[in-house]
Amino acid sequence: MPEETIVKDPFKTEEYMINMGPQHPATHGVLRLLLTIDGEIIKKVEPDLGFIHRSIEKMCERDSYQQIVHLTDRMDYLSSHINNEAVCLAVENALELEVPDRVKVIRTIIGELTRIASHTLWWGVIGMDLGALTTYFYGFRDRELINDIFEETCGARLTMNYNIPGGLMFDIHPNFVQRTKDFVKHFKTKLPEYDQLLTGNVIFQKRMKGVGLLTKEDAISFGTSGPVARASGVASDIRKIHPYSALDRVEFNEVLFTEGDSFARYRVRIQEMWESLSIIEQLIDNIPDGDYKVPTKAVIKLPKGEFYQRVETARGELGVYINSDGKKNPYRVKFRSPGFSNLSALNHMAVGSKIGDLVAMMATLDLVVPDIDR
Amino acid sequence: MMNIPLLLPTEWVHELLMGWMPETAVSIVEMVLIAVVYLAFFAVAGLYLVLLERKVAAWIQLRLGPNRVGFWGIFQTIADALKLVSKELTGTVKADKFLYNLAPYFPIVAALIALSVFPFSKSLQAYDVNIGIFFLTAVSSIGVIGILIGGYGSNNKYALIGAMRSGVQVISYELSVGLSLLTMVLLTGSLQLSEIIETQRTGGWLIVQGHIPALIAFMIYMIAGTAETNRAPFDLVEAESELGAGYHTEYSGMKFAYFFLAEFINMFIIASIATTVFFGGWLSPFGITDGIFWLQPIWFILKVFIIILLMMFFRWTYPRLRIDQVLTLEWKYLLPLNLMNIVLMAIIVWLKFTISW
Numbered sequence: 001m002p003e004e005t006i007v008k009d010p011f012k013t014e015e016y017m018i019n020m021g022p023q024h025p026a027t028h029g030v031l032r033l034l035l036t037i038d039g040e041i042i043k044k045v046e047p048d049l050g051f052i053h054r055s056i057e058k059m060c061e062r063d064s065y066q067q068i069v070h071l072t073d074r075m076d077y078l079s080s081h082i083n084n085e086a087v088c089l090a091v092e093n094a095l096e097l098e099v100p101d102r103v104k105v106i107r108t109i110i111g112e113l114t115r116i117a118s119h120t121l122w123w124g125v126i127g128m129d130l131g132a133l134t135t136y137f138y139g140f141r142d143r144e145l146i147n148d149i150f151e152e153t154c155g156a157r158l159t160m161n162y163n164i165p166g167g168l169m170f171d172i173h174p175n176f177v178q179r180t181k182d183f184v185k186h187f188k189t190k191l192p193e194y195d196q197l198l199t200g201n202v203i204f205q206k207r208m209k210g211v212g213l214l215t216k217e218d219a220i221s222f223g224t225s226g227p228v229a230r231a232s233g234v235a236s237d238i239r240k241i242h243p244y245s246a247l248d249r250v251e252f253n254e255v256l257f258t259e260g261d262s263f264a265r266y267r268v269r270i271q272e273m274w275e276s277l278s279i280i281e282q283l284i285d286n287i288p289d290g291d292y293k294v295p296t297k298a299v300i301k302l303p304k305g306e307f308y309q310r311v312e313t314a315r316g317e318l319g320v321y322i323n324s325d326g327k328k329n330p331y332r333v334k335f336r337s338p339g340f341s342n343l344s345a346l347n348h349m350a351v352g353s354k355i356g357d358l359v360a361m362m363a364t365l366d367l368v369v370p371d372i373d374r
Numbered sequence: 375m376m377n378i379p380l381l382l383p384t385e386w387v388h389e390l391l392m393g394w395m396p397e398t399a400v401s402i403v404e405m406v407l408i409a410v411v412y413l414a415f416f417a418v419a420g421l422y423l424v425l426l427e428r429k430v431a432a433w434i435q436l437r438l439g440p441n442r443v444g445f446w447g448i449f450q451t452i453a454d455a456l457k458l459v460s461k462e463l464t465g466t467v468k469a470d471k472f473l474y475n476l477a478p479y480f481p482i483v484a485a486l487i488a489l490s491v492f493p494f495s496k497s498l499q500a501y502d503v504n505i506g507i508f509f510l511t512a513v514s515s516i517g518v519i520g521i522l523i524g525g526y527g528s529n530n531k532y533a534l535i536g537a538m539r540s541g542v543q544v545i546s547y548e549l550s551v552g553l554s555l556l557t558m559v560l561l562t563g564s565l566q567l568s569e570i571i572e573t574q575r576t577g578g579w580l581i582v583q584g585h586i587p588a589l590i591a592f593m594i595y596m597i598a599g600t601a602e603t604n605r606a607p608f609d610l611v612e613a614e615s616e617l618g619a620g621y622h623t624e625y626s627g628m629k630f631a632y633f634f635l636a637e638f639i640n641m642f643i644i645a646s647i648a649t650t651v652f653f654g655g656w657l658s659p660f661g662i663t664d665g666i667f668w669l670q671p672i673w674f675i676l677k678v679f680i681i682i683l684l685m686m687f688f689r690w691t692y693p694r695l696r697i698d699q700v701l702t703l704e705w706k707y708l709l710p711l712n713l714m715n716i717v718l719m720a721i722i723v724w725l726k727f728t729i730s731w
Contacts, residue, residue: 018531026615040535040697129615131606131694137435197691203607204693355535356696359616 015043022051026129026359029369031343033358040354045347053373060333065091065165065300068333073159075337076371078118079313082111084163086320089244090309091165094302094324101246102290103167105283108246109180110150110162112276116187117146118314119269119276122366126266127198129363130207135198142190149179165300167293180284184277191273199270208263212349212361215260222348223341226316227272228365231257231264238312250282265364299328315339315366339371385497408500412489416639421451423638423682430686461627466529469624473527478629480520481636488513488643493568495656495670506567507559510647511552514602517636518544521604521611521621524633528624536620539697540611543601546704547608550598553712557591557719558584558651561728571655577730579654585729587719592652594708594715599644600685601700603637607692608700645681646674653677 020026020033027033030051036044056075060068065087072083085107092099124139147157153173154162162169198204214224219232229236237254239247255271257264302324310319316338323332342365350358387407391400425440425447432439440447465474491506493499503509518540525537559565561584562573574580581588601608612620622633649655654677656670663669695703722728 016531024618040539127693131609131613131615132692133431134435134690137437141436198693201693203695203699206699207693207696354696354698355616356610356613356694 013038020358026362027369028125028362028367031367031369031372033346035355035358037355042350042353042355042358045350045358047343047346049373051373052370054370056374057333057335061330064328065302065330068330069163069165070161072335073161074370075335075374076313076315076318076339076368077158078121078368079114079315079318080159081107081114081162082311082313083318084161085111085245086309086311086313086318088163088165089311090307090320090322091300091302093309094305094307094322095165095296095300097166097294097296099167099294100290100292101288102292104246105287106168106172106292107163108250109280109283109287110153110160111245112279113146113149113180113183115276115314116273117143119273120146122269122314122363123194123198126360126363129359130204132198132201132204135194138190138193138197142187145183145186149176149183152176152179164293166296167291169293171292172287177284177287180280184280184284187273187277191270191277194270199266205263207356207360208261208266208364210261210263211353211357212262212265212364213260214345214349216258218345218348219260222345224316224345225338225341226312226314227255227265227268228316228342228345230255231268232260233258236317238310238317242310244309244311246283247279250279252279262360262364269366301326301328302330310336313338315368315371316342335374337371337374339365339367339369343367343372412486412500416486416489416642417635419642420635420638421455423642424454424634425451426682427638427686427689430683431690434687434690455631458627458631463627463629464624465626466624468529470527470529473523474624475629477520477524477527478625478632480523481517481640482632484513484516484520485636485639485643487516489639489646491567492646492650493571493655494674495667496568497667498671499568502566502568504564504566506570507555507565507647507651510643511548511555514640514643515544515548517640520633520636524625525621528621530624532617532619533621533623536611536613536617536623540604540621542697543604543608543610543700546701547598547601550594550704550708550712551602553709553716554591554595554598555647555651557587557712557716560716560719560723561588567650567655570651571657574654575657577728579652579657581652583728583730584719584722587715587722588652590711590715591719592648594712595648595652596681596684598704598708599648600688601704603640603644603685605637605641605685606689607695609689609694610697610700613694641682641685642678645678645685648681649674649677653681 015036015038018035018037020035022030022032032048032051034046034048035042054074056071059071063071069084069087072087073080075083120139120143124136127133127135150160151157153176154160154169214228214232216233219229219234224232224234225236233256235254235256240254252275255268255275257268302322304324304326307322307324308319310317317336318338319336321334321336322330325331346361346365349361388400388404391403395403428450429439440450443449443453488510490500491503491509493502521540522537525533525540558580561580562570564570564573574583577583581592584591604611612622617623622630625633656674658669658673663673
């Protein structure tokens with residue numbers, strides 16, 4: 001029987017499977033994708049998670065509320081400050097604690113700096129994924145300046161641990177304002193350089209336009225958020241919908257594109273860097289005086305009940321759900337991470353495209369694997 | 375004995391050997407000598423092209439590049455080569471051992487054969503074959519066999535995808551390389567490389583003689599040549615963010631080094647052909663130093679160097695194309711353009727609209 005079919009159909013091709021990851025240059029960590037491929041064309045993408053699962057949510061049940069903050073650094077390590085802020089805001093809301101204006105403004109400034117740092121790294125990496133290695137070093141050049149500012153103020157460059165429930169761990173460094181201003185001035189001259197090197201490139205546009213289409217309906221149904229959703233025309237910026245910290249007192253535009261392709265996702269992030277710069281510029285000159293924290297008890301006990309706080313990280317909506325039974329540690333903590341939902345759209349986007357496009361799509365989803373796995 | 379300083383080194387060696395042994399033995403010894411000189415020269419040239427590439431990359435990417443081994447890192451690639459020589463040759467268990475072990479020799483041997491026909495100066499040419507251009511295009515397409523059987527033989531899906539991409543890409547772009555060179559052959563009326571250079575001695579470089587069609591041919595040649603060497607933006611064969619390392623994923627040590635070195639020697643070949651066919655080979659601009667024979671190889675190497683730099687700038691600024699875009703570019707744009715360009719060149723040659731002085 002099999003021999004007969006071979007004779008009848010000599011040009012019969014077979015689908016085959018390859019493992020992309022967990023150790024693969026394009027998966028940015030330990031994501032494993034099982035690809036079903038027909039020649040170069042992708043038939044199915046199955047993400048296999050769990051290679052960097054550290055059970056952060058379970059560990060949170062063990063720890064006190066001050067300690068939880070430090071665990072969240074390790075989720076989306078590129079927006080560690082924003083993760084910290086989310087937990088602190090949730091705890092502060094539960095305690096009905098009013099933090100000083102100074103704290104709010106500093107949190108927002110550092111949050112936006114974090115966003116720029118994350119986007120510059122993403123910009124470097126998207127070039128690298130598409131074979132233009134040079135972008136990587138240009139992105140890192142500017143990111144280093146932000147990390148230097150962070151290092152001076154809070155001692156750490158990546159996992160900052162700068163927030164605590166009730167405020168900040170220490171006051172900002174005296175140089176902070178000046179260095180941030182210098183950075184904004186510097187980065188305004190460098191962002192057009194990004195466009196010159198990559199955005200305007202014909203090959204780059206050919207690789208990006210019309211690739212990895214995600215319609216508005218799909219973007220909503222897959223639960224995508226952040227730049228991925230906004231590139232499909234879904235207004236989902238938590239900073240606009242549900243302003244937190246000092247975001248209610250600044251003017252900025254929510255970047256929206258309707259194309260829903262890889263190029264739109266690229267442009268959303270480039271535009272967001274400009275918006276973040278404008279937010280920083282509005283706040284940096286009038287950081288109010290005052291305390292950098294309000295005193296809290298050594299052992300924080302949240303009242304009984306459920307508390308939820310959503311923030312906009314560089315990758316999308318991060319939700320922090322705390323279920324407290326009145327003890328010093330939470331009964332249950334759940335993080336709604338943006339990367340997990342964004343990854344779920346990958347199969348839908350990738351089916352029918354080439355291997356090279358899959359890499360480009362993964363780059364525009366801006367996946368951070370520890371954020372997906374937690 | 376008076377005119378010894380004027381004799382070329384090759385002639386001097388020939389005279390010396392003729393005094394010692396019969397003529398057949400002399401020719402055999404000379405062949406071996408030439409082969410050894412070529413091998414040594416291009417092993418070193420390949421290594422220093424790697425170093426140059428790393429330095430150029432560093433300059434473009436705000437880095438310093440290798441600077442620890444020797445002054446300015448000049449021994450870095452030699453140290454790398456020593457490391458590769460001393461490394462264990464690993465392989466997959468289920469590999470097709472014969473093909474797997476055979477594959478690395480194809481690209482390097484093809485590259486070295488192609489080198490033998492280049493005129494580095496008026497007399498510094500190992501073999502002045504009368505079908506030079508044809509010989510070059512024929513020989514340089516052997517290398518892809520090594521990539522194909524290497525990718526097939528190593529029993530790795532990533533390597534196989536890389537090899538298949540390479541096969542498709544190199545075979546397609548062979549056409550453009552061949553046709554763009556053929557355009558220039560219309561001007562010279564000869565396939566012999568020394569003859570092509572002679573034409574340029576009297577009438578100016580071919581890129582000037584042939585003006586518009588020659589410029590188009592040069593651009594097509596550079597694009598197709600970059601694709602032939604599997605370098606960015608056409609480096610889909612080893613596309614590291616997609617396929618790990620592509621066709622040489624399973625190779626280590628010296629076998630990998632053969633593939634790697636062949637890529638750089640191929641780059642040298644592509645640049646050498648461009649130099650010979652478009653930029654007058656060893657001729658100096660406007661014939662300023664044509665009388666001084668030892669400057670001829672220097673002019674040749676200088677022109678090759680500039681074209682290699684151009685290819686390196688391509689690599690470090692452009693993103694990679696997708697496989698269907700690579701083929702679209704060749705079959706839908708470059709090939710028809712090339713065919714039209716040949717007709718245009720033929721008309722220009724026929725009506726004697728060429729520029730020459």
